[in-house]
Amino acid sequence: MMHWLNMGGYWPFVWPSYLITLFALALNIYLARRSLAAAKSEARRRAQTQRSET
Amino acid sequence: MNWIWFHRLGSPPHFFRIAGKMVPWFAWLAGIAAVTGLVGGLGLAPPDYQQGEGYRIIFVHVPAAVLSTLAYAVMASAAGVGLIWRMNVAHAVAASCAAVGAWFTLVALATGSLWGRPMWGTYWEWDPRLTSELVLLFLYLGYMGLRGAIDDTARADRASAVLALVGVINLPIIHYSVDWWNSLHQGHTLLKFGKASMPPSMLVPLLLMMLAFTLYFAAILLVRARGEVLRRERNARWISEAIGERP
Numbered sequence: 001m002m003h004w005l006n007m008g009g010y011w012p013f014v015w016p017s018y019l020i021t022l023f024a025l026a027l028n029i030y031l032a033r034r035s036l037a038a039a040k041s042e043a044r045r046r047a048q049t050q051r052s053e054t
Numbered sequence: 055m056n057w058i059w060f061h062r063l064g065s066p067p068h069f070f071r072i073a074g075k076m077v078p079w080f081a082w083l084a085g086i087a088a089v090t091g092l093v094g095g096l097g098l099a100p101p102d103y104q105q106g107e108g109y110r111i112i113f114v115h116v117p118a119a120v121l122s123t124l125a126y127a128v129m130a131s132a133a134g135v136g137l138i139w140r141m142n143v144a145h146a147v148a149a150s151c152a153a154v155g156a157w158f159t160l161v162a163l164a165t166g167s168l169w170g171r172p173m174w175g176t177y178w179e180w181d182p183r184l185t186s187e188l189v190l191l192f193l194y195l196g197y198m199g200l201r202g203a204i205d206d207t208a209r210a211d212r213a214s215a216v217l218a219l220v221g222v223i224n225l226p227i228i229h230y231s232v233d234w235w236n237s238l239h240q241g242h243t244l245l246k247f248g249k250a251s252m253p254p255s256m257l258v259p260l261l262l263m264m265l266a267f268t269l270y271f272a273a274i275l276l277v278r279a280r281g282e283v284l285r286r287e288r289n290a291r292w293i294s295e296a297i298g299e300r301p
Contacts, residue, residue: 004097007107007108007110008101008106008107008108009106009107010106010107010108010110010172013108013111013168013169013171013172014107014108014110014111014168016168017111017114017115017164017165017168017169018114020161020164020165020168021114021118021161021165024157024158024160024161025270027157028153028154028157028274029274031153032154032274032277032278032281033277035277035278035281035282036277036278036280036281036284038281039280039281039282039284039285040281040284040297042284042285042288043284043288043293043294043297044297046288046289046293047293047294047297050294
């Protein structure tokens with residue numbers, strides 16, 4: 001296991017690459033979901049306002 | 055040729071519904087491809103005879119770099135469609151590509167830099183491939199900046215579409231930079247003289263990771279585009295039904 005984690009001595013370059021990628025992919029999922037949730041929430045608020053006005 | 059599917063995709067309620075159904079499929083398939091690709095790339099593929107274990111960075115670097123240009127191509131195509139056919143959904147798709155594409159570019163630059171340190175002895179070099187990839191990042195940032203600077207959505211769509219289309223010139227420069235100029239960057243990773251440049255034990259995990267990144271991009275793009283469509287169509291009657299609210 002330690003041999004694999006060491007990556008032949010290249011671990012300071014290999015693992016940060018994977019961590020940066022994982023972070024960016026996870027952040028994009030969060031940002032996309034938050035953006036859609038905000039748009040849905042705004043649309044619901046508008047629909048409720050329209051319903052209360054009629 | 056039957057173009058009805060194309061015109062139907064231009065309908066915001068149709069796009070919103072179809073995109074919502076496709077996202078889970080893309081997301082699950084991306085997850086499966088990523089797990090199998092990572093097992094193959096980090097566990098099963100043998101070390102490279104020159105670069106040792108350090109070459110394993112390519113399993114995230116190459117997909118990120120490919121997707122950085124693919125996202126731009128999708129963005130420019132959608133912007134072109136929006137500009138020519140005045141299709142609002144196409145502009146929403148183009149606007150949704152930019153942030154994801156910029157992140158892919160940043161990841162490609164960062165992981166490439168981490169690969170360059172042990173292989174070239176430097177994190178950065180003003181090499182044609184690296185420089186043109188950096189220009190791509192600036193194009194994404196410029197596109198987003200331009201959109202953000204214009205309040206009127208229709209004007210922002212038109213102006214940013216022109217910028218996206220002009221920036222397409224950078225895509226062949228990125229791709230062929232390793233052929234056109236003396237480059238420190240290695241040649242084409244997948245194909246060399248029409249043949250695969252690596253054995254199947256390395257190529258298959260790499261292709262799986264590229265598939266995973268492509269499906270991930272499709273899923274994120276559709277989620278973002280759904281939000282963008284909702285914001286653009288905020289006064290339309292179909293919205294209440296689509297989000298489960300009675301008008």
